[in-house]
Amino acid sequence: MSSRGAAFFDLDRTLLAGASGEVFSTVMHQAGLSKGPVPGEKLLFGLFNTIGETLPTMALARQAVNFAKGRSQAKVCAAAEQAVPELLRLVQPFARAAFQSHRDAGRPVVMATTTPYDMVKPFADALELDDVVATRYGVDADGNYDGTLVGPFVWSAGKLEGVRTWADRAGVDLAGSWAYSDSFYDTPLLSAVGNPVVVNPDPRMVLMAAARRWPTVNLDVSPGVVKIPVVGLEVQQVAMRFARPAAYPYARFEFEHIDRIPNTGPAILVANHRSYFDVAAMSLAIARSGRPARFLGKKEVFDAPIVGQIAAAMGGIRVDRATGSDEPLRAAAEALEGGEMVAMMPEGTIPRGPAFFDPTLRGRWGAARLAQMTGAQVIPVGLWGTEKVWPRSKRFPNVLNLTNPPTVQVKVGKPVEMKGKSLEADTKRIMKAISKQLPEEAAVRRTPTRDELLATFPPGYSGDPELEDQRRPGTD
Template structure:
């Protein structure tokens, strides 16, 4: 267990709880939006120059995070960049490349926490500044119950206008958490929140159990000052590598299955031996569709 996740499984008459996760560098190791830049280029949405610029932005993001000014510049750039994009095409590209691009960069520690919170009866909510067309499929991949993400204005022609309808950033993330708490009956004092960025301090401060994950320098200082736990996630592991361990039966169950399998095999052999003594030759249909004679050897 990575954090003191308490099991608050209680009757439905008591307030519900949730765990709120930032996405980039908290649940996944990179920027979710910038990760799809090559796929958008191959789909004809952006040019080579834009690919290089987003690659540089990804490097800056990974090297030291993004402060308020950098996030504002990135918002303006991405809003301008996606103007005129066909929304259906964006969703199709994300759906086709989701597992190849996102699955390998999910932190194992974050995936484990999501499982623990679900096991404790909490909803899991992804709260991300990235666009809904990217965040919603990732949330589904992670098994999240809800997603809060930036929404762009879509014109009557089904294309982005370049305007932002809702920007999930800074104080607006905290407001979204509080609105969800009011509508879903969450007791925020018993809720959890995780983020890597100082821009998410309002969201972290809104819950009773805030955690700084791979924090930037500003958030680390804030966490120390407020006494918030600091977590380090550094093991991106594809979900498909986690599934066998999650679905593998226990050793006692495996032993019972093996014994049952052996008994079944023995019974089958006895039955087959008795049939060989009494059954006459007959015709069978082979896999290729041709007839094959069933003859004793």
Template sequence: MSDPDHRFQDLMDAVDAAPDGPEVGAFFDFDGTVIAGYSVTAFIRHHIRHLDLHPRTTLGTLANGWQGLNDEEDFRKFLGITLRTWAGRTPEELEKIGNKLFRDEIGPSVYPESWRLIRAHLEKGHTVVLASSATRFQVEPAAKALGVDHTIYTAVEIGEDGTLTGRPDGRSPYGEGKAAAVKEFAAAHDVDLDASFAYSNGGEDVPFLATVAHPAAVNPSAGLRGAAAERAWPVVDFTGRPWTTPVEVARTAATFAGMMGGFATGLGLGLLGGSRRAGLNLGIGLGGDLSLMASGVSLDVYGARHIWESQPAVFLFNHQSQLDVLVLGGLLRGNFAPVAKKELANDVLFGGLMRLLETAFIDRADNAQARKALEPAVERLREGTSIVIAPEGTRSPTPTPGRFKKGAFHLAMQAGVPIVPLVFRNTGALMSRNAMIIHPGVVQVAVLPPVDVSDWTREDLDERIEGVRQQYLHTLAHWPGE
């Protein structure tokens, strides 16, 4: 284990050693701590794309950020420039924009290490708080996705007409203001700061970190790094997103060429032998191997025996990126048919391939059509062909799996086959939600024991499904063998 890994494990061990219960607080700064970069830049890009941000405002915001923020007054000026962009908009408009930006841009930048720390605190029953000087439009979508119930943020003033005035409402939680807000929150929620934790990356947060017994400087600025050294606070640098290089662009192109070439070759050989299914299986395995080899991605699989011992089955996987498709090919090798949303039928990269694989395409907006589309999938299961499906129905912006839909579980119940959860730990780190470039690395996969659904009923289905989802959360937070 490398030294940074040791330091991160020290943070996890400190959480594990802490008392259980809500009286222990865990306060996380947001920008640069939970996510890489700054959420405000996603909003600026959005406004530029929609031509509703004046160039002078953009330059003013960037110039103030580049010059640095030395105190609360500097921050207030910087904030004022940003908030004036929103003047005249309704809170509902900003909430809609914030949710979309989190899903498409901000969420995929969540540090895996921060996610694991947040999960560790939640599992201990601690009171977890995102404490940020950003607005609720930036912070609350993240809190909801991460399962965090509490937020501290800069409130915005709402005029009598129900629109934003472009001014903050009260003191922003920045510098001493954040420390004051944390103390106020702790008093209101019976949180013991002498047993609590705080994490931040910025030098302005020294007063905030000093409010708790267990502060930690993560991804620290030069100012915070120096302050942490003086105070003997733990310092940990998280793994950032890899840079895209021309080599990776070329490798990604080779990846998809290898996938299609390998699949076509395997399918052709199978058809020559007189078996379409044998061709599909050979093509899936060969295409998966060639694509992973070209991309520089390898698989580290725990519990692989559950794949072969449990077929036919409904294989579930937590969906974070297009890389998942390549991983499935290399992992399962064949003898499966996918179930996917109908939009993927026309996907440039995978649409043609998925049609060849006899995918059941589901219209998520039409329940009657969805049930009808699943009928062939039930027949395939009964005939011995496994089904692969992402129960969330879409890619998750963070490592936290979204709410599981019922279709996959109805399939297993109707066909009388088990469910086998496939937990992908870091496909989103090597290829984020909307990315087109694959970065080389190791994808970790945990194949969990099959789930017998023979005694499941419609009455207890919601509870059973959430139980499976909790298996994913527990596995992601406590990886087998670590």
């Protein structure tokens, strides 16, 4: 037996956001291969999308071979081709990234599904998968289905049987393989491979995964993002429902043009950095937009107890500037390519000393490079007044200031017009766009008082204030 492994992916609710059955039913009807939707069909598909496979629905699937008797295999294959565009639309955003990780490791990527082979093969080819393990129907001499199965009904133990047969033929070792599925009924297959992965688990699979300590991923969100089982909501989405200005009675908030944050599609939110409280202000703005975002943050945040685990569970992207690694940018690019929104502060860290009062914002090129890599639009956000809530010189915000809390302004601008030719030039465009979202006083150059200057330094600062204007943005 070869030591080479493979990666096996279930179809419905795993590779796809829901059930493929409704798509196939539509194209079969359009091709004249069925008399139309079966009564109660939509209800069954809706139930499947919500709770996954059930014994009654799979009993119906098992009988489909009898219903197909007499149909032309060629016509079914042609109808299956027509289903491909809609199925591709349903593919989970991060499924292709999972495929690529296995391909990079030299593993074949195989679809393993109960759905008949002739119906899913065109779709698998469109995804450039290496092979398909699926239920196969017998065909008579006239090219019509004869009402028999060739091999097992590829479901539950039958799916394991089909995968084992394929693995033996391909010289693949299941102990070195991966299997991805949402369904409790795929427990035999997941138990047989060395690397079981649970995706979007149905209620019983939630318990099975917990009992066997199988990892759970969600191919509709960035790697590492935690979703609440069965409910299917991200931790951040739940937190957003409780994100209200009232949670911060020691600050007042003014929001402007939140509607400029796009509802869908890849976007890079870029904001200036004035305080540790900036994250709270940005979070409230993002919550008002109604969609989650992936924050790029310092490694210190992720290393902190409890807070770090929460940040990772919400899809935060750890940035360790000391390493100079491009890994955070690659992770952010993958999130954007999956249609998500990324939030970052191009200055890298809070300006301090005289730089804090400089009307000209200076940033690093990470946001510009992300935009060049992905084509995502860049949305500028201006933050003002956060430093009055939580000066950098303090370890905690002034939570006792309830009678006269400072006002925090959050203003969202229109997308930045990026040229894509020079990272330096695009970075300047980004920072200029952010500056335009700040109040007029931000553009006035002035000499700060000693107290104002000291408030910009972190607790225990021991550097030379006179050299602060020479410090490169994003370094500490």
